[in-house]
Amino acid sequence: MRIGIITFPGSNGDWDCYYALREIPGFEPVMIWHKERDLHGVSALILPGGFAHGDYLRAGAIARFSPIMHEVTRFASEGRPVIGICNGFQILTEAHLLPGALIRNKSLLFRCSLVHVRVKSNRSPWLSSLREGEVLRLAIAHGQGNYFADQETLNYLLENDMVALQYCGPNGEVTPEFNHNGSVMSIAGITNEAGNVLGLMPHPERSADQLLGSADGRRIFMSLAVALKEVFV
Amino acid sequence: MNAAELREVALTEEEYRTAVKLLGREPNRLELGIIGAMWSEHCGYKNSRPLLRYFPTEGEKVVQGPGENAGAVAINDNLAVVFKVESHNHPSAIEPYQGAATGVGGIVRDIFTMGARPIALLNSLRFGPLSEPENRRLLAGVVKGIGDYGNSIGIPTVGGEVWFHPSYNGNPLVNAMCVGVADINKIVRAQAGSPGNLLLLVGADTGRDGIHGATFASVDDPHASHKGVIQVGNPFMEKLLMEACLELLDSPYVVGMQDLGAAGLTSSSVECAGRAGSGVEIDVSKVSRRESGMTPYEVMLSESQERMLIVVRPEGLEEVKQVFEKWDLHSDVVGIVTSDGMLRVRDGDEIVGELPIRLLTEDVPKYVREATPSPEVINKASIDVDSKFSGQVDFDPESDLIRLLSSPNIASKRWIWEQYDHTIGTSTVKGPGSADAAVMRVRPHGQGVAITMDCNPRYCYLDPYCGGMAAVIEAARNLACVGAVPIGMTNCLNFGNPEKPEIYWQLRECILGMSDACRHLQIPVVSGNVSLYNESNDKAIYPTPVVGLVGLIESASGSVSAGAKSGDAIYLLHTSQQVTLGASEWLAVVANEESGHPPVCDLDKEISLHRLLVESIQDGVISAAHDVSDGGLLVALAEMAIIGGVGIDASNWKPQIKPLYLFGEGHGRALVSVPANKEEELTDLCGQYGVQFERIGVVGGDALIIGDVIKLPVAELIDVYDQAIPDMLGRDSKGH
Numbered sequence: 001m002r003i004g005i006i007t008f009p010g011s012n013g014d015w016d017c018y019y020a021l022r023e024i025p026g027f028e029p030v031m032i033w034h035k036e037r038d039l040h041g042v043s044a045l046i047l048p049g050g051f052a053h054g055d056y057l058r059a060g061a062i063a064r065f066s067p068i069m070h071e072v073t074r075f076a077s078e079g080r081p082v083i084g085i086c087n088g089f090q091i092l093t094e095a096h097l098l099p100g101a102l103i104r105n106k107s108l109l110f111r112c113s114l115v116h117v118r119v120k121s122n123r124s125p126w127l128s129s130l131r132e133g134e135v136l137r138l139a140i141a142h143g144q145g146n147y148f149a150d151q152e153t154l155n156y157l158l159e160n161d162m163v164a165l166q167y168c169g170p171n172g173e174v175t176p177e178f179n180h181n182g183s184v185m186s187i188a189g190i191t192n193e194a195g196n197v198l199g200l201m202p203h204p205e206r207s208a209d210q211l212l213g214s215a216d217g218r219r220i221f222m223s224l225a226v227a228l229k230e231v232f233v
Numbered sequence: 234m235n236a237a238e239l240r241e242v243a244l245t246e247e248e249y250r251t252a253v254k255l256l257g258r259e260p261n262r263l264e265l266g267i268i269g270a271m272w273s274e275h276c277g278y279k280n281s282r283p284l285l286r287y288f289p290t291e292g293e294k295v296v297q298g299p300g301e302n303a304g305a306v307a308i309n310d311n312l313a314v315v316f317k318v319e320s321h322n323h324p325s326a327i328e329p330y331q332g333a334a335t336g337v338g339g340i341v342r343d344i345f346t347m348g349a350r351p352i353a354l355l356n357s358l359r360f361g362p363l364s365e366p367e368n369r370r371l372l373a374g375v376v377k378g379i380g381d382y383g384n385s386i387g388i389p390t391v392g393g394e395v396w397f398h399p400s401y402n403g404n405p406l407v408n409a410m411c412v413g414v415a416d417i418n419k420i421v422r423a424q425a426g427s428p429g430n431l432l433l434l435v436g437a438d439t440g441r442d443g444i445h446g447a448t449f450a451s452v453d454d455p456h457a458s459h460k461g462v463i464q465v466g467n468p469f470m471e472k473l474l475m476e477a478c479l480e481l482l483d484s485p486y487v488v489g490m491q492d493l494g495a496a497g498l499t500s501s502s503v504e505c506a507g508r509a510g511s512g513v514e515i516d517v518s519k520v521s522r523r524e525s526g527m528t529p530y531e532v533m534l535s536e537s538q539e540r541m542l543i544v545v546r547p548e549g550l551e552e553v554k555q556v557f558e559k560w561d562l563h564s565d566v567v568g569i570v571t572s573d574g575m576l577r578v579r580d581g582d583e584i585v586g587e588l589p590i591r592l593l594t595e596d597v598p599k600y601v602r603e604a605t606p607s608p609e610v611i612n613k614a615s616i617d618v619d620s621k622f623s624g625q626v627d628f629d630p631e632s633d634l635i636r637l638l639s640s641p642n643i644a645s646k647r648w649i650w651e652q653y654d655h656t657i658g659t660s661t662v663k664g665p666g667s668a669d670a671a672v673m674r675v676r677p678h679g680q681g682v683a684i685t686m687d688c689n690p691r692y693c694y695l696d697p698y699c700g701g702m703a704a705v706i707e708a709a710r711n712l713a714c715v716g717a718v719p720i721g722m723t724n725c726l727n728f729g730n731p732e733k734p735e736i737y738w739q740l741r742e743c744i745l746g747m748s749d750a751c752r753h754l755q756i757p758v759v760s761g762n763v764s765l766y767n768e769s770n771d772k773a774i775y776p777t778p779v780v781g782l783v784g785l786i787e788s789a790s791g792s793v794s795a796g797a798k799s800g801d802a803i804y805l806l807h808t809s810q811q812v813t814l815g816a817s818e819w820l821a822v823v824a825n826e827e828s829g830h831p832p833v834c835d836l837d838k839e840i841s842l843h844r845l846l847v848e849s850i851q852d853g854v855i856s857a858a859h860d861v862s863d864g865g866l867l868v869a870l871a872e873m874a875i876i877g878g879v880g881i882d883a884s885n886w887k888p889q890i891k892p893l894y895l896f897g898e899g900h901g902r903a904l905v906s907v908p909a910n911k912e913e914e915l916t917d918l919c920g921q922y923g924v925q926f927e928r929i930g931v932v933g934g935d936a937l938i939i940g941d942v943i944k945l946p947v948a949e950l951i952d953v954y955d956q957a958i959p960d961m962l963g964r965d966s967k968g969h
Contacts, residue, residue: 009561010469012387016659019676049657051385054469110380110652141384141654206656211674211790213656 001228003027004042006072008034008063013049013085013205020205024221034066043228044081045072047088049141049203059102059144060090069095081125081224082197086142089189089199098192098199099156100149106182110143114213115180117188117202118168121161123195125227126220135172136216138202140180145201147183147190157190165189165200234265242269248598255592263530263578263586267593270496270534271503274765277597280731281763284741287748292757294720302343302423302492304759305415306721308675308785313417314682315349318357318410318725318781320764324463325407329374333407334382334466335538340411341386342492342541345475348421348482349413352660353673354383356393356409357686357725357779361402363641363961368397371405373962379409380652385468386475389661390653392671393686397641400690403769408725410781412684414675419482425509425544425570426488432502432513432568433543433550435557436474437467440523443497443536470539477560478541484556486549493540499533501542502568503576507594512571518581519567529578529585544570602731604738614695618814618829622892630867630895631943633823635953637864637896638871640822644957662789667796667876669714669860674789681789683717685782689863690775692831695816697739699831701746701778706834706900707862708782709754713843714858714903715792716850717784722751723760724780729773731765739776747778753836756782793850795859796877797932801906803873803881804915805866805927806845808838808901812893818863819896832899839901845922846903854914857906865896867939869904870929874937874947875954877906883930884938906932
């Protein structure tokens with residue numbers, strides 16, 4: 001199965017995704033340059049982390065105008081799996097494929113750490129093999145990961161079970177102490193209404209190898225592998 | 234030329250007369266500016282070059298020694314690590330954010346210019362005490378500058394050191410180190426090749442920023458000199474340049490690459506031509522500019538960031554330009570390689586300057602200066618502090634331990650390194666705060682490259698020879714504590730004004746001490762940087778010869794951390810070397826005194842310990858190791874408990890309850906965590922290597938217990954250790 005990884009100028013997590021996907025049985029990662037208009041027949045798409053276009057103007061604000069984004073939008077509207085990691089999440093909100101926005105961390109500082117997140121909804125194909133309430137240990141590294149949405153949008157997210165991941169403590173406790181960036185409701189990841197598009201600030205690709213501190217991120221890619229076999233083939 | 238004009242280009246009258254004699258005429262203004270820049274300490278190493286010869290630079294695995302943009306050492310038949318450290322002290326003193334950011338940008342360019350993909354950044358920082366608001370501003374700005382630049386280009390910042398002392402008031406040190414990995418057959422040299430090759434200038438447009446940066450770095454008192462020369466960094470442009478240059482490694486048309494750093498287009502073109510023994514002609518009218526009305530002088534000496542000079546065979550020009558266009562980068566042909574050994578500067582049809590390359594490279598004046606130790610230092614170092622504090626009656630080890638753990642020199646630097654992305658690249662096996670050195674996994678074989686930066690300036694101040702040696706030894710011991718063998722060194726020599734005999738003495742002695750240690754440990758020095766004139770109000774910084782050491786582990790997965798492991802026993806390994814309170818952190822923090830002689834090192838004993846550590850880590854005999862350095866034995870023990878997040882019970886251990894024993898510093902000591910079924914194997918190995926051992930206690934519980942004098946919950950130790958620096962920075966800097 002071919003999994004596309006989109007490289008924008010300034011992307012820097014693209015090759016990390018490549019190496020993580022290569023370890024998933026049956027996956028063949030394909031690098032796609034942002035100026036292309038062809039998705040090379042991939043079964044799922046990754047918008048990786050980084051600083052697309054230097055994050056100038058606003059994180060993700062310029063990247064949404066890249067030629068490839070037209071194809072990404074079409075792919076997503078067909079219900080096919082798309083994941084935006086960190087900067088990829090920011091791009092998906094700027095492109096209105098996901099609601100809300102990501103603003104500067106409450107501390108105003110960049111933060112790189114290994115944290116716990118709790119699976120609130122496993123509706124997405126990226127999370128389908130995980131149990132709701134399960135706690136994962138994932139890397140974060142961002143300065144603008146503070147998820148913000150107005151009350152109306154939050155109600156919409158909750159009514160449609162779109163809050164996918166929340167920051168939490170080691171035992172799954174969702175409390176302000178473990179809210180690393182000030183996100184509303186400690187949100188670490190959300191999906192679109194259909195569930196096929198997932199955006200998250202943590203980096204599953206950096207947490208897919210026990211030698212680097214955690215292999216929990218690998219389970220997100222494994223979920224996709226299972227989902228693609230069951231549903232999309 | 235009058236005195237003011239010469240001062241502007243940092244030349245002495247004598248140097249000016251030398252230049253006139255060599256040139257056979259008076260230089261014009263442009264030529265004078267070029268000579269000043271190339272003859273500055275920063276570009277020409279005129280004070281340090283005769284001393285740098287002491288460093289051993291050769292070794293079986295050395296692929297590239299000093300003289301290029303960075304050094305390179307082979308790690309297997311196909312790959313080399315490429316590394317260098319560079320200072321950005323003066324710019325950071327004026328504008329900490331941009332100064333530090335562009336320091337990172339500069340060192341990263343040095344690495345990818347060699348054809349290596351950067352895999353890790355480290356930095357060594359020095360500031361005045363955090364009690365001063367100005368120093369808090371500098372620290373916060375420098376850390377943000379390093380973070381924003383490194384995070385953005387996607388290179389993990391994985392280690393380094395931070396140290397505070399009043400001698401850095403007004404003159405902080407920002408030394409950045411970058412390590413890359415290159416295919417040995419594709420390493421690119423910065424040279425011009427044959428006449429007719431074209432010089433392609435790529436990246437940012439040229440502006441008025443940074444003019445005189447090189448000369449500015451070579452005079453004392455940053456605040457009194459040239460404000461407004463600070464460059465501004467654009468990490469996004471750097472990322473594009475890096476990807477484009479690395480894509481060009483397969484092009485047969487690229488002859489050489491050189492980044493534009495200090496003295497911009499001048500030094501980059503002169504250095505390329507100098508190495509090839511050719512000449513070069515630059516047409517400043519072809520250089521794309523950020524501002525109108527720039528003179529040839531400004532174009533030649535601008536230090537605008539994120540620019541590269543690519544030497545291209547003419548027949549491949551279009552192909553090379555296409556790669557840059559893919560990355561949305563602008564490029565201009567600004568010159569051509571000639572055969573006449575001259576630097577010729579044109580502005581369109583007009584020749585505006587003409588100088589022999591040789592005058593700017595080999596003919597740079599070299600000074601061997603008078604070296605005399607300062608009597609004040611000799612006096613301080615001769616105080617017998619061990620006798621002075623031997624009979625202290627009110628000694629309270631528990632409170633002294635807490636004071637040391639909250640001393641910013643020892644306390645956790647978490648607040649700093651959490652602002653650096655240290656996990657990008659998915660290769661950081663041991664990141665900041667977890668082990669004695671950073672360990673990076675190198676694809677495809679999974680070898681480990683271990684990296685550390687070290688220097689104890691207090692040792693260097695009280696005995697520069699001893700301190701220089703200690704910097705190398707401690708770095709090597711740190712590598713041994715993760716299981717790595719050193720393969721190559723880089724360094725950044727930060728000193729005051731070398732025209733003062735006591736400073737030149739420090740410089741010479743530090744270099745001699747470092748060189749002797751390197752020879753003994755068979756470590757080649759493959760690159761380095763010199764930063765002199767680090768003074769403020771006529772007061773010099775402590776001598777700070779920062780060592781950047783790179784080592785190799787056959788498998789990164791075999792490296793160990795510094796955290797104690799539950800169920801293990803803790804052993805102290807030592808080599809019966811001198812332990813002293815002289816120049817120690819305890820003496821400075823608790824007794825408020827900086828005196829005595831730093832510990833002397835026995836290099837042969839030291840090597841035995843390192844070999845023992847490496848072998849026992851390779852064989853899985855020990856599960857963690859931590860060297861005993863700043864703060865002595867008790868601090869090292871507490872750090873093992875803090876990093877491991879677990880208690881250490883040494884209630885049966887009966888050490889001498891004296892400052893010398895518990896907090897004294899010395900070489901050749903390490904604490905190790907040993908699984909119960911491996912203790913015999915460890916003690917056997919100690920016998921083989923002639924290393925002494927002492928079983929101190931067992932790992933477990935939630936407190937650090939030592940005899941009947943110390944009983945502290947690990948949670949309290951962690952709190953003290955982690956919160957010290959955020960507390961000093963004030964409530965609003967705590968984050969989270």
